[in-house]
Amino acid sequence: MPEQNRTRNPSARIEVLGVGNALVDVISSSTDATLTELGMVKGSMDLIDEERMASVYAAMGQGTELSGGSAANTMAGLASFGIDSAFLGRVRDDFLGDVFEHDLEAIGVEWAGSVASEGPPTGACLILVTPDAERTMNTYLGASSLLGEHDVDPTVVGRAEIVYLEGYLFDRDEAKAAYAAASAAAHDAGRRVALTLSDSFCVVRHRADFADLVHSHVDILFSNHDEILALYETDDLAAALAEVRAHCPLAVVTLGESGAVIVTPDEEVRVPAERVDGVVDTTGAGDQFAAGFLAGLVRGLPLSECGRLGTVAAAEVISHLGPRPQVDLARLAGGPPAP
Amino acid sequence: MPEQNRTRNPSARIEVLGVGNALVDVISSSTDATLTELGMVKGSMDLIDEERMASVYAAMGQGTELSGGSAANTMAGLASFGIDSAFLGRVRDDFLGDVFEHDLEAIGVEWAGSVASEGPPTGACLILVTPDAERTMNTYLGASSLLGEHDVDPTVVGRAEIVYLEGYLFDRDEAKAAYAAASAAAHDAGRRVALTLSDSFCVVRHRADFADLVHSHVDILFSNHDEILALYETDDLAAALAEVRAHCPLAVVTLGESGAVIVTPDEEVRVPAERVDGVVDTTGAGDQFAAGFLAGLVRGLPLSECGRLGTVAAAEVISHLGPRPQVDLARLAGGPPAP
Numbered sequence: 001m002p003e004q005n006r007t008r009n010p011s012a013r014i015e016v017l018g019v020g021n022a023l024v025d026v027i028s029s030s031t032d033a034t035l036t037e038l039g040m041v042k043g044s045m046d047l048i049d050e051e052r053m054a055s056v057y058a059a060m061g062q063g064t065e066l067s068g069g070s071a072a073n074t075m076a077g078l079a080s081f082g083i084d085s086a087f088l089g090r091v092r093d094d095f096l097g098d099v100f101e102h103d104l105e106a107i108g109v110e111w112a113g114s115v116a117s118e119g120p121p122t123g124a125c126l127i128l129v130t131p132d133a134e135r136t137m138n139t140y141l142g143a144s145s146l147l148g149e150h151d152v153d154p155t156v157v158g159r160a161e162i163v164y165l166e167g168y169l170f171d172r173d174e175a176k177a178a179y180a181a182a183s184a185a186a187h188d189a190g191r192r193v194a195l196t197l198s199d200s201f202c203v204v205r206h207r208a209d210f211a212d213l214v215h216s217h218v219d220i221l222f223s224n225h226d227e228i229l230a231l232y233e234t235d236d237l238a239a240a241l242a243e244v245r246a247h248c249p250l251a252v253v254t255l256g257e258s259g260a261v262i263v264t265p266d267e268e269v270r271v272p273a274e275r276v277d278g279v280v281d282t283t284g285a286g287d288q289f290a291a292g293f294l295a296g297l298v299r300g301l302p303l304s305e306c307g308r309l310g311t312v313a314a315a316e317v318i319s320h321l322g323p324r325p326q327v328d329l330a331r332l333a334g335g336p337p338a339p
Numbered sequence: 340m341p342e343q344n345r346t347r348n349p350s351a352r353i354e355v356l357g358v359g360n361a362l363v364d365v366i367s368s369s370t371d372a373t374l375t376e377l378g379m380v381k382g383s384m385d386l387i388d389e390e391r392m393a394s395v396y397a398a399m400g401q402g403t404e405l406s407g408g409s410a411a412n413t414m415a416g417l418a419s420f421g422i423d424s425a426f427l428g429r430v431r432d433d434f435l436g437d438v439f440e441h442d443l444e445a446i447g448v449e450w451a452g453s454v455a456s457e458g459p460p461t462g463a464c465l466i467l468v469t470p471d472a473e474r475t476m477n478t479y480l481g482a483s484s485l486l487g488e489h490d491v492d493p494t495v496v497g498r499a500e501i502v503y504l505e506g507y508l509f510d511r512d513e514a515k516a517a518y519a520a521a522s523a524a525a526h527d528a529g530r531r532v533a534l535t536l537s538d539s540f541c542v543v544r545h546r547a548d549f550a551d552l553v554h555s556h557v558d559i560l561f562s563n564h565d566e567i568l569a570l571y572e573t574d575d576l577a578a579a580l581a582e583v584r585a586h587c588p589l590a591v592v593t594l595g596e597s598g599a600v601i602v603t604p605d606e607e608v609r610v611p612a613e614r615v616d617g618v619v620d621t622t623g624a625g626d627q628f629a630a631g632f633l634a635g636l637v638r639g640l641p642l643s644e645c646g647r648l649g650t651v652a653a654a655e656v657i658s659h660l661g662p663r664p665q666v667d668l669a670r671l672a673g674g675p676p677a678p
Contacts, residue, residue, distance in 0.1 A: 028445075029665070062415070062442040062663065065404035076401070095434045103401040106367075321660075324401065326368070 014110065015084045015298045017160035019152070019182050020071030021144040021168055022089030022113060023123045024096045026063040027135075027283065027321060030128035034059065035136055042130065045137040045199045047171055053140040056126050066322045067103035068125055070198055071166040073284050073323045077291025077313050079108045080329040082336045083298060086110035088156065088182070090147040096122035097143070107324075112156045116143050127283055133318065135283040141172075148174035152181040158189035161298055162220070164290070167198030167227075170206040183217050194220035196290055197227035204230050214248055220297070221251040222290045228253050241268070252310070254289050260310060262303045271307030274315035284323030288313035292329070299337040309333055353449065354423045354637045356499035358491070358521050359410030360483040360507055361428030361452060362462045363435045365402040366474075366622065366660060369467035373398065374475055381469065384476040384538045386510055392479040395465050405661045406442035407464055409537055410505040412623050412662045416630025416652050418447045419668040421675045422637060425449035427495065427521075429486040435461035436482070446663075451495045455482050466622055472657065474622040480511075487513035491520040497528035500637055501559070503629070506537030506566075509545040522556050533559035535629055536566035543569050553587055559636070560590040561629045567592050580607070591649070593628050599649060601642045610646030613654035623662030627652035631668070638676040648672055 035042055038059055048056065057063075067076075069089065078085040087104055091097035093115050100122060101111050123142035127135050147169070157163055163186040169175035183193045195218045197203050203210055210231055214221055221244065225237065228251075232240040237253075244251040245263040254260045259273040292313035296306030312333045316325050330336040374381055377398055387395065396402075406415075408428065417424040426443055430436035432454050439461060440450050462481035466474050486508070496502055502525040508514035522532045534557045536542050542549055549570055553560055560583065564576065567590075571579040576592075583590040584602040593599045598612040631652035635645030651672045655664050669675040 057441065061445045062406065063438070063445075064661065065438065067401065099402065099404065102396060106400045106402075322403065 012110065013084045014086045014156070014160040016075065016078050016162045016164055016294050017112065017157060018071035018075040018085065018087045018164045018166075019169070019178065020087075020089055020166035021069050021123060021139070021141060021147070022072060022091045022100050023069040023125045023139065023144065024100055025066050025068035025125045025127050025283070025323060026057070026060070027066065027127045027129060027281070028061040028063045030061065030130055032130055035128060035130065040128070040136050040138070042136050043134050044201050045139055045168070048138045048140050050140060053124070053126065053138070056138050060126060060128065064321060065099070066324070067100050068284075068323045070168060070196065070287050071164055072104065073287035074164060074291045074294070075109045076104070076107055076324040077288045077329060078295055080325045081291065081295035081309070081313075081333070082330045083295050086112045086156065086160065088151065089113040090116065090143050090151055091122040092116050092119065092143040094121050096124060112153070114151045116146070119143060119146060129281050129283070129321070133279040133282050135281060145172060146174065147178055149177045149181040152178050152185065154185035154188075157182050157185035158191070160186070160191060162192045162194055162294060164194040164196070164294065166196050167202055167210065170209060171202060176209070187217070192219040193217060194222065194294065196222035196286065197224075197231065200226035200230040203227050207231065207233070214244070219249050221248050222286070222293070223251065224254045224286055225256065252293055252307070254286055254314075260289065260307055262307055264303075267303065269303045269307060271304065271311060274311045276315045276319055279318045281321045282318050284317045285314045287323060288317040288325065292333070295337045300339045301337060309337060351449065352423045353425045353495070353499040355414065355417050355501045355503055355633050356451065356496060357410035357414040357424065357426045357503045358508070358517065359426075359428055359505035360408050360462060360478070360480060360486070361411060361430045361439050362408040362464045362478060362483065363439055364405050364407035364464045364466050364622070364662060365396070365399070366405065366466045366468060366620070367400040367402045369400065369469055371469055374467060374469065379467070379475050379477070381475050382473050383540050384478060384507070387477045387479050389479060392463070392465065392477070395477050399465060399467065403660060404438070405663070406439050407623075407662045409507060409535065409626050410503055411443065412626035413503060413630045413633070414448045415443070415446055415663040416627045416668060417634055419664045420630065420634035420648070420652075420672070421669045422634050425451045425495065425499065427490065428452040429455065429482050429490055430461040431455050431458065431482040433460050435463060451492070453490045455485070458482060458485060468620050468622070468660070472618040472621050474620060484511060485513065486517055488516045488520040491517050491524065493524040493527075496521050496524040497530070499525070499530060501531045501533055501633060503533040503535070503633065505535055506541050506549065509548060510541060515548065526556070531558040532556060533561065533633065535561035535625065536563075536570065539565035539569040542566050546570065546572070553583070558588050560587050561625070561632070562590065563593045563625055564595065591632055591646070593625055593653070599628065599646055601646055603642075606642065608642045608646060610643065610650060613650045615654045615658055618657045620660045621657050623656045624653045626662060627656040627664065631672070634676045639678045640676055648676060
C-alpha cells in the first residue's frame with residue numbers, strides 16, 4: 001500500500017513516543033435515554049463499522065470535532081508540559097487526516113505516523129456525553145484498522161526514552177503485532193515500555209494477552225480501578241494491587257475522585273485527586289493523568305510528584321469539552337517538570 | 340451544475356428562514372502577535388483563497404471544528420428557542436458538507452439548501468480567538484462562493500414569515516443576486532425581510548448597495564455600533580440612529596457591554612446587556628442576539644422583551660467556545676417566547 005512515513009526531525013530527542021489509534025472525535029451532548037435507544041453501554045468503547053457510524057451519527061446531536069485518540073491525547077498533554085513527544089499512528093490523506101496531523105504538529109508533537117493514500121478513511125470516534133459528564137464512545141477505526149508492524153520504524157522507537165502504547169490496539173491482531181514490534185524495538189534500544197489498559201471491556205476481551213504482556217514486557221502500567229480488577233478477575237483492589245506489584249516494576253491505578261495509587265515492588269504511594277467544580281466531560285481524564293505522570297517520570301521526579309502532575313492534568317481536561325488540554329499544563333502545575 | 344435541492348418537509352411551517360454562507364468553523368486560541376505576523380486586522384472577517392487558507396491553517400494552533408456561518412448560527416439559536424427555522428445555503432457533498440447539514444438537522448433546523456456534487460469543497464472559516472475573547476475570521480467560501488439566484492426556491496421563501504439574510508453575501512455579485520431574489524420572493528408573498536450588516540469592513544466595501552437595500556427593501560435591520568456608523572459614514576451614533584429610523588421600519592443596534600438600542604420611526608427602546616463573567620469567545624454574539632430578538636418578534640412580543648431574549652442568547656454564546664448555543668435557550672430565558 002503506497003504511503004509515506006513522515007518523520008520530520010530524524011535526530012531530535014523524543015522523551016515519550018505514543019503508539020495508538022489516530023482518531024478525530026465527534027463529541028455531542030446526549031442523554032441516558034438516547035444511549036439506551038442506541039443500545040450503548042454507558043462509559044464503554046465500542047468498535048463500530050461504517051454503517052453503524054452513519055446511524056449513530058444521524059441520531060446524535062450537533063457535534064464538535066476535535067482531534068483525539070487515547071495515546072495521541074497523552075502526547076498532547078506531554079507537549080503541554082514541555083516534554084518532547086511524538087506520535088505513531090495511521091491516517092488517510094483526507095480531511096480528518098489533515099486535521100489530526102495538523103493538530104499534533106500545532107502543539108509541538110512530532111508526527112511519526114503513516115499517511116495512507118488509499119484504503120479506509122481516517123478513523124473517527126463518536127462520543128456521547130451524558131449530563132453526568134460520562135462519555136460513551138463508538139469508534140470507527142478506519143485507516144487505523146490497518147495499523148501494523150510495517151508502520152513501526154525501529155529507528156523512531158529507538159529514539160524515545162519511553163514508548164507508550166494504548167490497550168485499544170489489542171482489539172486487532174495486526175495492531176497487536178505493531179505493539180510487539182514497538183515493544184521489542186524499545187527494549188532492544190534499552191528503553192522503557194509503558195502500556196495503558198484503556199478500557200475494562202477491552203481488557204475482558206483480551207485478558208490473557210494483556211496479563212502475559214504486563215508480566216513479561218511492560219515496565220510502566222497505567223490502569224483505572226475497573227481495568228485492574230478486570231485484568232486480575234477480582235473485585236478486590238488490594239488483591240489486584242498485590243498481583244501487579246509482584247509482576248510489574250511500576251503500576252499506576254487511577255481511582256476517580258479518590259485520586260490514584262502508585263505501586264512498585266517496594267513502595268505504595270497514594271495521591272489525592274484535585275478538586276474540580278463543575279465537571280463537564282470526562283473524556284481524556286485517564287489520558288491526561290498518564291501525560292502528567294509520564295512528564296514527571298521522564299524528568300526523574302519522585303513518584304508522589306509524578307502523581308500530582310497527573311492529577312493537575314486530569315483536573316484541567318475534565319473541566320471542559322474535549323480530550324486535550326486547553327491551557328499550558330507546565331504553567332498550571334507551577335512550572336515545567338524538573339527535579 | 341448537478342446538485343440537489345433537499346427540502347424535507349415542503350408543507351411545514353417556517354417562522355424564520357436564514358439565507359447565508361454555509362461554513363464550518365475551525366477555531367483556535369491565538370495571540371495578538373500571531374495576528375500581526377499573519378497580517379490580520381483583529382475583529383475583522385477576511386475572504387481568503389485556498390492557498391492562503393493552507394498557510395493560515397499551518398500557522399494556527401490545535402483547532403476545534405464546529406458548524407458556523409452567521410445566518411446559520413442565528414437559525415440554530417432560533418431552534419433552541421423552539422422557533423421553526425430553516426436555512427438556505429450551499430455546500431459540497433464532502434465531509435464538511437455532511438457535518439454542516441447534520442448539525443443543522445440535529446438541532447431541528449430544516450435544511451433548505453443545495454448540495455453540489457462538483458466544484459469547490461464546502462466552505463470553512465478559520466477563526467483565531469485572542470486572549471481578550473475577540474475573534475478574527477478568515478473565510479474560504481468554497482461551495483458557498485457559487486451561491487446564487489438558482490439556489491433560491493421561491494416556494495421555500497414564501498413559506499417563511501421572516502427571511503433573514505446576512506450581509507456577508509454582499510461580497511459576491513452572484514450572492515447579491517440570490518439576496519435580491521429571496522427578498523423579492525418574500526415581499527411577493529407578503530413576508531418580512533431582515534438583514535444583518537455582518538461586518539463593518541464588509542459595509543465599507545459595499546456601502547452604496549447596503550444603503551440602497553436598507554432604505555428600499557429591508558423591514559428589519561440588525562447592526563452593531565461600528566456597522567451602523569460605517570453605513571452612514573458618521574462617527575455619531577445618534578446621527579446614524581436618526582438616519583436609520585427615517586428609512587427603515589425597525590432597526591436593532593447592538594452595543595456590546597452597553598446592551599442594544601432598538602429604533603422604529605416612532606420608538607426608541609434601550610436594552611441593557613446581560614452580565615457575563617469570564618467571556619471566552621465572542622464568536623456568534625451578534626448572530627445569537629439576532630436569534631433571540633427574532634424569536635420574540637415572530638411570536639409578537641414587545642420590542643423590549645425581544646431585546647431581552649437577544650441579550651440572553653448573546654450572553655450564553657460568549658461564555659463558551661463556538662458560535663451556537665450549548666443549552667436550551669427557551670429554558671434559559673424562562674420559557675418559550677409567547678405573548
